[in-house]
Amino acid sequence: xxxxxxxxxxxxxxxxxxGLVAGAFVILFASILVSLxxxxxxxxxxxxxxxxxxxxxxxxxxxxxSTIQEAIVWDVRLxxxxxxxxxxxxLAVAGASYQGVFRNPLxxxxxxxxxxxxxLGATIAIVSGATNGEGIFDALPIAAxxxxxxxxxxxxxxxGAVGRSxxxxxxxxxxxxxxxxxxxxQTYIQQRESATLRQVYSWILGRLSTSGWDEVIMILPxxxxxxxxxxxxxxxxxxxxxxxxxxxxLGIRPRRxxxxxxxxASLAAASAVAVSGLIAFVGIIVPHAVRLVVxxxxxxxxxxSFFIGASFLILTDLLARTLQSPAELPxxxxxxxxxxxxxxxxxxxxxxxxx
Amino acid sequence: MSSETKQxxxxxxxxxxxxxxxxxDFQALKGVTATIAEQEVVVVLGPSGSxxxxxxxxxxxxxxxxxxxxxxxxxxxxxDVRNIEKIRSEVGMVFQQFNLFPHLTVLDNVTLAPxxxxxxxxxxxxxxxxELLNMVGIPEQASKLPSQLSGGQQQRVAIARALAMEPKxxxxxxxxxxxxxxxxxxxxxxxxxxxxxxxTMMVVTHEMGFARxxxxxxxxxxxxxxxxxxxxxxxxxxxxxxRTKLFLSQIL
Ligand SMILES: Nc1ncnc2c1ncn2[C@@H]1O[C@H](COP(=O)(O)OP(=O)(O)OP(=O)(O)O)[C@@H](O)[C@H]1O
Ligand SMILES: [Mg+2]
Numbered sequence: 001x002x003x004x005x006x007x008x009x010x011x012x013x014x015x016x017x018x019g020l021v022a023g024a025f026v027i028l029f030a031s032i033l034v035s036l037x038x039x040x041x042x043x044x045x046x047x048x049x050x051x052x053x054x055x056x057x058x059x060x061x062x063x064x065x066s067t068i069q070e071a072i073v074w075d076v077r078l079x080x081x082x083x084x085x086x087x088x089x090x091l092a093v094a095g096a097s098y099q100g101v102f103r104n105p106l107x108x109x110x111x112x113x114x115x116x117x118x119x120l121g122a123t124i125a126i127v128s129g130a131t132n133g134e135g136i137f138d139a140l141p142i143a144a145x146x147x148x149x150x151x152x153x154x155x156x157x158x159x160g161a162v163g164r165s166x167x168x169x170x171x172x173x174x175x176x177x178x179x180x181x182x183x184x185x186q187t188y189i190q191q192r193e194s195a196t197l198r199q200v201y202s203w204i205l206g207r208l209s210t211s212g213w214d215e216v217i218m219i220l221p222x223x224x225x226x227x228x229x230x231x232x233x234x235x236x237x238x239x240x241x242x243x244x245x246x247x248x249x250l251g252i253r254p255r256r257x258x259x260x261x262x263x264x265a266s267l268a269a270a271s272a273v274a275v276s277g278l279i280a281f282v283g284i285i286v287p288h289a290v291r292l293v294v295x296x297x298x299x300x301x302x303x304x305s306f307f308i309g310a311s312f313l314i315l316t317d318l319l320a321r322t323l324q325s326p327a328e329l330p331x332x333x334x335x336x337x338x339x340x341x342x343x344x345x346x347x348x349x350x351x352x353x354x355x
Numbered sequence: 356m357s358s359e360t361k362q363x364x365x366x367x368x369x370x371x372x373x374x375x376x377x378x379x380d381f382q383a384l385k386g387v388t389a390t391i392a393e394q395e396v397v398v399v400l401g402p403s404g405s406x407x408x409x410x411x412x413x414x415x416x417x418x419x420x421x422x423x424x425x426x427x428x429x430x431x432x433x434x435d436v437r438n439i440e441k442i443r444s445e446v447g448m449v450f451q452q453f454n455l456f457p458h459l460t461v462l463d464n465v466t467l468a469p470x471x472x473x474x475x476x477x478x479x480x481x482x483x484x485x486e487l488l489n490m491v492g493i494p495e496q497a498s499k500l501p502s503q504l505s506g507g508q509q510q511r512v513a514i515a516r517a518l519a520m521e522p523k524x525x526x527x528x529x530x531x532x533x534x535x536x537x538x539x540x541x542x543x544x545x546x547x548x549x550x551x552x553x554x555t556m557m558v559v560t561h562e563m564g565f566a567r568x569x570x571x572x573x574x575x576x577x578x579x580x581x582x583x584x585x586x587x588x589x590x591x592x593x594x595x596x597x598r599t600k601l602f603l604s605q606i607l
Contacts, residue, residue, distance in 0.1 A: 238456060238458050238459065239456060239467065239471075241456075241457075241458075242454045242455070242456050242457070243454050245417055245448075245450065246450070246454045248415075248417060248443065249415060249417065249443065249446075249447070249448040249450075249517070250443075250467070250468035250472065250516070250517070250520060251440065251443045251444045251468060251472040251473075251520060252468060252471060252472060253440075295458070296457075296458065297458030298458075299458065
């Protein structure tokens, strides 16, 4: 009897069940739909709903939307939603992966210098006037991406060289040092060019503004590559979770797994940052929320984080663009507003042995 | 068959010569020289901190030694990654803390390394895993999660997991020290079966009954040195060294 009860409590799904996947899809789909229906320009939601329906194959109804309204739905709201989906998914999966690699539930996708590097790159692009805010050839995302790539590369080179042992601590310390250095340089440049302060600041707070589909197209290849790699390594992370020595003694090479995951997660974070600025907390709170529901197995946490991260960012962006419309709140402010309290809640739970 | 014959007639599986190992300034192994023959079972005894774990961990390169040579199954352990990989795939290790993969079922724990490292097809790996679980006496637990098993059962899964890689040598570092006394015997029985089946084994343990009954030879270490080597009979009835006598008087 007693034994049975114990069994039920501890039986957590070890594999992705179709129920979980279906649930994740429903949440994501609902978030997309809600974000399509509402926005700063008020268009009757029932009409948008009909408009969405009319796009399904085999259904022809007249939604009654004007051409401009149709354009708002399909060319303004939808690309922004898709960008939120990609960025939110990337940040959450990168966060889950970093947390798996470092076996530290508070690891963050910006950990190894991604944020500071992107900040410096973006600041340079802004103060030098290289950015024109125009789509795919704009210098800003490229500079941000390069900045984070360089920062992470330095972190890995320094931390990896120092850390000849199996420890990840030197990598984390190198990340902290590199981030401080890049932030210092960024602050210095920004102080000298105070006229652009506002622009830099708004970039740092993060935003999902789009010019049509350009950003989506830009980020898509990097997103695809990094997600495929991170998804395929999720089982390996579970192996690392137990301990280095067990893995080694079985002939599994934890180091290689770690490098691959760190590389992919950094690519994901850097490409997300490049198009959307520094959106805080998604990479920490989403994997945690998922863990609270399905347990700690990375084979569940990593893929589900994608759906929940995507949904979370789509919905926070809806808040960011409607709460104070016509003004937009920086999305980073909204994620932090919800993220920080949740984070504190998680910290408290930690002492209860949840994580 | 007495141990001398095994050692004399069979080729060396493990050969350590003048192995030195430092942790910073502290020398944990001092000129350790010993051989272990194919199919031989050697129990390593010694007080806490004497370097037993360090030595056993050097043999599958979880620690690197700094001087001397360690040859395992004809391959010398150097910094050459290929050698290390070859050795690790031939040497199974069971730790005191039986860290099973908590999110994997017992069966998946056992099949994981064969599937990943040996690229064994899933079906084959599972057939093999079930045989091993049968061998360690828990065929009915295959679909459970580790947390649903007792400590003794978990340690038996850990043994099956190591055996799934078909090692030629099994290293055990205090495999029963973390167990409830009631569960020690079931694990020792599995190890005994393994020894009878001809596995080459190096076992660090405080279980004197096991040492007496199963070991071909006993190696006694203290302060990073091998003090005395001999058959269980010699060791328990007629030890030569004073340090051995003192150790035995403390534990027996
Ligand atoms: N990673 C390490 N760094 C520094 N010193 C170490 C390290 N590992 C072991 N030592 C030291 O080396 C000595 C031998 O340790 P070892 O763990 O091999 O002893 P042991 O014989 O296995 O002891 P026990 O019976 O307690 O397990 C000890 O003094 C220990 O403090
Ligand atoms: Mg020890």
